[in-house]
Amino acid sequence: MKITSHTTTIVTLALEGELDASSAIKLDAELAQPALLTCDKVLVNFQQLSYISSAGIGMFLSHLPRLQGAGVKVVFFNLPEKILNVFEILGLDALLHLAVTEQDALVR
Amino acid sequence: MTSRLRVYCSCHNLQQVRDFVRHFLLVASPSERLVNQVVLAIDEVVANFIIHSNGENADHFLDLSLALQDTRLDVEIEDYSATNFTLAGGTPTLDMPAHLRQGQRGGLGLVLVSRLMDQVAYFERNAHTVCHLSKTLS
Numbered sequence: 001m002k003i004t005s006h007t008t009t010i011v012t013l014a015l016e017g018e019l020d021a022s023s024a025i026k027l028d029a030e031l032a033q034p035a036l037l038t039c040d041k042v043l044v045n046f047q048q049l050s051y052i053s054s055a056g057i058g059m060f061l062s063h064l065p066r067l068q069g070a071g072v073k074v075v076f077f078n079l080p081e082k083i084l085n086v087f088e089i090l091g092l093d094a095l096l097h098l099a100v101t102e103q104d105a106l107v108r
Numbered sequence: 109m110t111s112r113l114r115v116y117c118s119c120h121n122l123q124q125v126r127d128f129v130r131h132f133l134l135v136a137s138p139s140e141r142l143v144n145q146v147v148l149a150i151d152e153v154v155a156n157f158i159i160h161s162n163g164e165n166a167d168h169f170l171d172l173s174l175a176l177q178d179t180r181l182d183v184e185i186e187d188y189s190a191t192n193f194t195l196a197g198g199t200p201t202l203d204m205p206a207h208l209r210q211g212q213r214g215g216l217g218l219v220l221v222s223r224l225m226d227q228v229a230y231f232e233r234n235a236h237t238v239c240h241l242s243k244t245l246s
Binding site: 018020021022051053054055057058059061062063064065066081082083085086089090091092095 | 119120122123126140141143144145147148151152155158159202204205207208209210211212213214215216217219220223224
């Protein structure tokens with residue numbers, strides 16, 4: 001996972017590889033960083049992610065109330081089709097901010 | 109066609125499970141979406157057994173078997189722990205808006221399994237819990 005900052009108020013998390021019950025622990029540490037609470041927006045780039053299980057999805061969902069409560073907008077973008085399919089099966093496509101491209105995510 | 113894998117109960121072995129399933133499915137040439145659905149369902153059940161039934165004790169193991177007949181895939185995951193991991197309440201349900209509001213971390217895995225596979229069943233065999241999954245790959 002890499003973190004890049006577009007500005008002081010937008011942070012992008014670039015996911016890589018496969019996010020499962022084992023690797024989701026690292027994601028938890030990143031999402032728990034206090035610095036994220038001072039952002040306007042956290043963008044999560046799925047382009048390099050080839051797999052996600054409920055552990056990875058659940059990790060995001062567990063941090064959302066805290067981030068959103070602090071006024072941070074979280075936008076997921078570049079979801080590969082097979083991963084978007086999982087979000088759709090859970091009904092998350094209707095409840096989360098999803099964008100096709102990074103440009104779309106920046107303006108959402 | 110059939111294949112078996114013994115999985116020692118560490119979450120670090122989930123990658124091995126997914127790779128095993130992906131390799132097995134190559135012969136059926138299903139779509140990437142379908143492969144991901146099957147891999148995910150099996151990963152979820154195996155992870156549940158590893159974490160909740162076996163406490164991630166790497167001395168314990170599960171046996172995963174795959175069988176493909178025409179387009180029908182049958183999967184069995186046999187758990188040898190003392191935990192009776194059967195779904196007493198039937199198919200798990202999910203109120204996703206409420207789940208989101210509450211910021212719950214868990215509770216999605218078995219819901220996913222029930223939605224991804226055509227059939228999900230848990231039963232006892234020789235005092236062990238067996239999870240049987242099936243799906244038509246078309």
